[in-house]
Amino acid sequence: MTTSSTASTTTDIDAEALELLRALTGRDDAVFHDGQLEAIRALVADRRRALVVQRTGWGKSAVYFIATLLLRRRGGGPTLLVSPLLALMRDQVAAASRAGVRAVAVNSANAHEWSDVQQALAADEVDVLLVSPERLNNPRFRDEQLPVLVARLGMLVVDEAHCISDWGHDFRPDYRRLADLIRTLPTTVPVLATTATANERVVADVEEQLTAGPDDQVLTIRGSLARASLRLGVLTLPTSRDRLGWLLSHLDDLPGSGIIYTLTVSAADDTARLLREAGHAVRSYSGRIDNEEREALEGQLKRNELKALVATSALGMGFDKPDLGFVVHLGAPSSPVAYYQQIGRAGRATDNADVLLLPGTEDAEIWQYFATASMPSEARASAVLAELGDTPLSTPALEARVDVKRSPLELMLKVLDVDGAVSRVQGGWVSTGRPWVYDAERYGRIGEARVAEQQSMIAYERATTCRMQMLQLDLDDTAAAPCGRCDICAGAWYPSEIGGEAAASASTSLDRVGVEIEPRAQWPTGADRAGVPAKGKIVEGERVETGRALARLTDLGWGTTLRQVFAAGAEDAPLTKALLDGVVRVLKEWPWAERPVGVVSMPSSSRPQLVGSLAEAISTVGRLPLLGSLTPTRPSAGRGSRGGGNSVYRLADVWQAVEVGPELAAALGQVSGPVLLVDDLVDSRWTMTTAGRELRRAGASAVLPFSLGVVG
Template sequence: MTDTDTRASAAQILRTLVGRDDAEFHDGQFEAISALVDARRRALVVQRTGWGKSAVYFVATLLLRRQGAGPTILVSPLLALMRDQIAAAERAGVRAVAINSTNAHEWDDVRQQLANDEVDVLLVSPERLNNPSFRETQLPELMRRVGMLVVDEAHCISDWGHDFRPDYRRLRDLIAEMPAGVPVLATTATANSRVVQDVAEQLGAVGEVLTIRGPLARASLRLGVLRLPDARTRLGWLLSHLTELPGSGIIYSLTVAGAEDTARLLRDAGHNVRAYTGQTDTGEREESERMLKANEVKALVATSALGMGFDKPDLGFVLHLGAPSSPVAYYQQVGRAGRATANADVLLLPGLEDEAIWTYFATASMPSEARATAVLDALEAHEGPLSTPALESRVDIRRTPLELLLKVLDVDGVVRRVQGGWVATGHPWVYDSDRYERIAAERVAEQQHMIEYERTDGCRMEYLQTSLDDDTAAPCGRCDNCAGAWYPADVLDAAAATASSSLDRVGVPLEPRAQWPTGADRVGVPAKGKIAVSDWMLEGRALARLTDLGWGGTLRAIFAPNAVDAPASPALLAACVRVLGEWPWEERPSAVVSVPSRSRPQLVSSVATGLADAGRLPYLGSLELADGGPTGGPGGNSAYRLGGVWNGFAVSPAVSAALGTLTGPVLLVDDLADSRWTLTVASRLLRQAGAPGVLPFALALRA
């Protein structure tokens, strides 16, 4: 097929895809298609959101299929992105199907369609490529027949995406095993020069990869930064001016609690919004996406779970309550807006807590040498595979970070997922401290760039482009620094009062534990199965989560690593009393007992005695530390956390004697609830010592 023939056929498919008879290719689109179809090359396309990267691989797929090629494998990172890609494929006459965690009931049909050669594009997640069944029974045949491999959001292959999707790093091995002459396309909108070079190297030998990179300026976006003193004022501004923002949009929050609290505040004030986080039910997320696309809601209040690939061409605004940790992440999120409109508003309301949140997420996701070694030792010591729950009972790592660490070790080739769990491969392994130190240093630099973006008096779009190494960067003429502030800065008194009232809400439920953790016997705890109902704590309360927008800020300061122990302030104690006043317990407590604290004894004692005085209840004193008290620290898994507190407490004879005289439950006061095993074990001791019931209260809930 000549270049002229390819262009004519490609243009016809493009016009069907976009639904316009006059549609023409953007600069670089046909060049990429021709490289894939005519030259069977490997290509990297780095273009701004809305440029039409999906058109490249859909058009190329149909052209290759007409030449007798097999289906395209499209590696796509997010379910929302897959849904949009399948819808776009249908418009172009591309038969696209997906295999992911939500459609297992369709897998047999998909396999049959593949066998019948009725699939043009198969969308899979990077994790699916390492599913033992898929990897061993389906992938070899797919790789034998594959017509093209497409890696969407390819920046995740690089170190930048390390903690987002480590499975992406496995793609370099898959690409290296591709049959000769099969084209490979990687696409992204968010990559600086370092990431571009890194991704290109993983696609093939240096010089063999065609890189098509365009300007990243978004002429439709009007950027701005409004610095306000605190969360109360930021939420007050949102209540005052949300209706003035154009169309419908996305309000980003850095935490799940922040998104849920903000959505609740706006709904209570009469705004039609919904929360969208990684903890939102899949069906509810799909419904929220549909409602936003149909302009049935003013906004989704979202975490980064709503990001890459979400396609609403007429999205009118993106607003951030708190800044993402890098210009790369920020550019990716604001790129949701103004994709097919002349104007869209983008406003950042940074928070004082942003840097603390960045640090938490950056350190929580980085694998440590000690943890990695513990996992390898446990796997090597066991004959046969270990499931993740079984492995969790042998190492002091919680489920989510353990799963992430296993993926990292899998990509490094030292563990392998098989039917039944995980095994060690026996390959030698050395902790790559240089690599992780480099990643950490790069993240610190990116955080500083984000702070500089907030503070710059130059063009904001130009700053973002420069941060992404776009040498076409120039003043946009639209942002607040180029053209003056386009947004109001006032906060209505009524809105500020409503925000204050919302932030002052108190009381988070503490659900009782009903089951002892698997593997507790391995850490010296003689307990398994269900917890006896006679040993249960009742449903408790915490003042707030550490991540909450309101009291969370006060509590974060109290529980900061270097904070000095001190009695609770009158305001903090008054808030705790309000929790008790709003607590819908079935029976009022008849006494107060506290959990001993080695790090915050004054704080716990003052809260316990203060609540006893406010409720006119006897304070029976504190539990005693036994055998040196609890061992271990925060962050471990359930079995190890339980083992650390199992023998750590005792009930003194005086407290035991007093318990036998009570007619109602005990209010058990602690400082910080995390795994809830301290409260569970303490409640069990009190129940066995004669307490009719235990109502646990903690100042803070970690998450």
């Protein structure tokens, strides 16, 4: 192509792109932001591979929608857009429609529409197909539909591309599979990766995975990550009561509607309940609610029917409410990069939005839990590989053979799949037979990076220089400069006082006691493989009833006290007066159908004083006979006592581990009615299930489990 024809082509693309931008925005005076037109030219005229790292609200979606329409006008096929979250997909489909782009999604929430999507693709009636990264490894989609789509692909877009990288704050193993897909694409197919949260290390990693070969050059367009609309602040308060009291006092003072982020599901639920009881229009949002309810809650917030959603990180990437007025964090995320991503929900189309962090003393413990939970160990990975062969095993079947919980097992299988050691096929997982070596150095480096990120977050909390500048520097933004708006630059913009009534309400809420212990109704699939002769439903006459605990360990109130009691290295000690007061309140509020007639304790090798004194105290204050303790049949060692294993192995560890001895059997024979079964801590619920089964078989008409704490 001659220089003049190249210039002519570029001029045509510029004019068409501007026309489409103005149609997209509905404004005749709309112009491109710096870098947008450059990216569109690279994709349409040069068919290049490009990485765009730009702040939230810059207009990354405009780049790929306009590029798609231009490529389609030039005879190109549909764009495949890989997007990580259902909420993000919903917003992208809606935005595409406004731009005149025919976009459809294929995900777990619309399985009933897949056949219609296939027909529309075959008729060339789709401009953009949105899929999750997990969909790329669905056997049917991967083997039957993806090859047909790739053969006529117009462009590949990878949204939230930091998920590709081990170093990204939200690494998703399935994203790694995109590197293999990219290498199979003809060099004439443009590829675009976009993110707002990538430092230099992540950028280099993503660039490497976008290349088709050693001579391939990736165009990286990187702008300033400063968010001029955001006013940042950090308010350090000593207790959960004070943080909740501040919210009760000042939530209505925050502009518009917004998001209150918490680190755990229970914190989101507790905070939402407290605020709702005080008359605030808020709801809890987490990964535990189903897709339909999530969509409904997102809609309520977008329509300003709620003051706030109290959310975990499940409400994160891509949630698009341009006028979101504030983001408050009850507890800090584990890295400045993750924090920047979450606060990026606010102030996208407004001049002002408030961002406040209320760090908690328990944050570091929660960071450590999630960091270790996401790292596969060599021993467990090797155990998984040892069980897989040529015959497919489903995840539940594999779970029955290895001592790994379902969620970490699924994550590990994805990692092994991306590494080429296993493959997902119809019916489950198989071994590929390829050699696999645990990359200890890589995981060590990732672990060190996570610790460094945590230290950076602590430095942000204690900052003496501009907070926005600190966040930009953590993302290697060389254009970082003082913002002039944060509490360091301009002084504290938020009140620090807590109203007396609000503090009292927070104290009352945090002092609330009582958590249900749901009874197990079904034995886990595959228990027989671990030596447990039980399957199907638990026989009605051998089940325990719904029990009670004082609190969850993750609770904002009593959870703080219980975490100290059950901390690693904490000494065994008798029940304290404060804990006894809480226990008495739980028992008083327990709406049992029939009052218990006696107390039975679990044997404990780790906390015999605590469990023994708890049973005695309940017996005394409840005026119930202490019938005795179950008798251990073997030392309390193994998987169950360590915790962390899956249901099959944890059940096997406690199966017939206790029995009803002669003295307890005689005592049970002297009473008629339900008995309280007392322990210190409930995790998997299999200990209470099997111990209660022994008591039922020994003649107890019902068993009511009770513990101080519940894990989770």
